Amino acid sequence: MPKEGEPALTLKELWFRYEKDSPDVLQGVNMQVPMGSIFAIVGGNGAGKSTLLKSICGICRAYRGKVEIFGKNLKKYSNTQLFQGCVTMLPQDPKSLFAKSSVRQELEEMDASASAVEAMAATCQIDSLLDAHPYDLSGGEQQRVALAKVLLTKPRLLLLDEPTKGLDGFFKERFAGILRALTRQGLTIVMVSHDVEFCAEYADLVSMFFDGQILTTTTPHRFFGQNSFYTTAANRMSRCVFRNAVTVGDVMELYERNREGTQ
Ligand SMILES: Nc1ncnc2c1ncn2[C@@H]1O[C@H](COP(=O)(O)OP(=O)(O)O)[C@@H](O)[C@H]1O
Ligand SMILES: [Mg+2]
Structure with missing residues (x-):
């Protein structure tokens, strides 16, 4: 559950467009994510949810407004400070992270010691898959390997883009269990998702992204209990x-x- 004190992430009046003469995808986004929470963002296809995640980690650079991560302006972080030990994103397609011929090699590539790899494999429940080829795994297994890989950078803020896409109920529950355990250790998670059942079950807070802005942010019960379309x-x-x-x-x-x- 969220702790008191400083938010992990604050967005203030964030504006972004892909080209100078193209429409604004982010139109003054304001958002505050409590430390140690699972914060879900729902919204329609093409609304700009992935763009929002990309602008939080600096892949997309907002032309107006401010991103503050753990109280510090995104612009003040060097790439090393940001991507080693601070923020990481699990992309929509976990396969895009794989380039090696075994799961173990994928993890060792992250400059992790053998014992760190073993410990992360246990956390993400992939111990028995270390010698498998990443492409031979099921969608749910690939997702957990990708999660282990990004977690080896020791992030404090984890961004998830549609993390349950293509997972069946069993794998979703397993994945959620891992996320919950990670937040208990202090990790903050921001995820964008179409999966309303998953957000209702596991998020601490849910936000609606619409028309380039975050409209409402509340608990899943309030959010889905009072919403007749997104429920x-x-x-x-x-x-x-x-x-x-x-x-x-x-x-x-x-x-x-x-x-x-x-x-
Ligand atoms: N790399 C890109 N270049 C130009 N336009 C893009 C790019 N990526 C996304 N867009 C456009 O930005 C809008 C928001 O896309 P996206 O953030 O992917 O939405 P969502 O994740 O909510 O489906 C869409 O209109 C999309 O076509
Ligand atoms: Mg998207």
């Missing part, structure tokens, strides 16, 4: 019976409670 299947199906049930777990619990009440 979970559980909320859509139970809305006529329960107010603000957002996850399958919520519906089950309310159902049990009501059943007990009528017996």
Whole structure:
């Protein structure tokens, strides 16, 4: 859960466009991410969510406004300071990070000692895959290998672009378990996602990105409970019976409670 104190990330009036004469993708984005939280951003296709992540880590350079990471202006970080021990991004396609013929080599490439590689493999639950070829793995396994690889840079802020794309329910849950354990150790996570069920279940805060801006930021319960368009299947199906049930777990619990009440 978020801790008190300094936010991990602050965006102030951030503006970005790809070309001088092309439309603004970011139109004055304001956002504050509490330390140690999982912060989810949802929004339509082509809305600019990936661009937003890229402008947080400096791949896209905003032409107006400010990015502050752990209280320091992004512009004041050198690339080494930024990408070794501070910020990292897991791209939408994990395969784009792979160039070696075994998982172990992929991890060792990150200047990590053998013991650090083993420890990270345990954290990301890929111990049994170290000698496999990265391209022989399933989508969920590739995702965890890619996560292990970026985590070896020891980030304090992790950016995830559509992390559950192509994962089935089992792998999603496993992936979420790893993310939760990492935030308990102090990592802050910002993810953009289409996956409303995943955000409802695992995010601490959810933001709506629309029209180049962050519109609302609130808890998943408030966000999905009060939203008729961006909401979970559980909320859509139970809305006529329960107010603000957002996850399958919520519906089950309310159902049990009501059943007990009528017996
Ligand atoms: N490298 C690029 N050059 C020019 N325009 C781009 C580039 N990447 C994305 N865009 C445009 O910026 C807008 C936002 O894209 P993106 O950030 O990928 O949205 P999302 O991740 O929400 O689907 C889209 O109109 C897209 O076409
Ligand atoms: Mg995208």
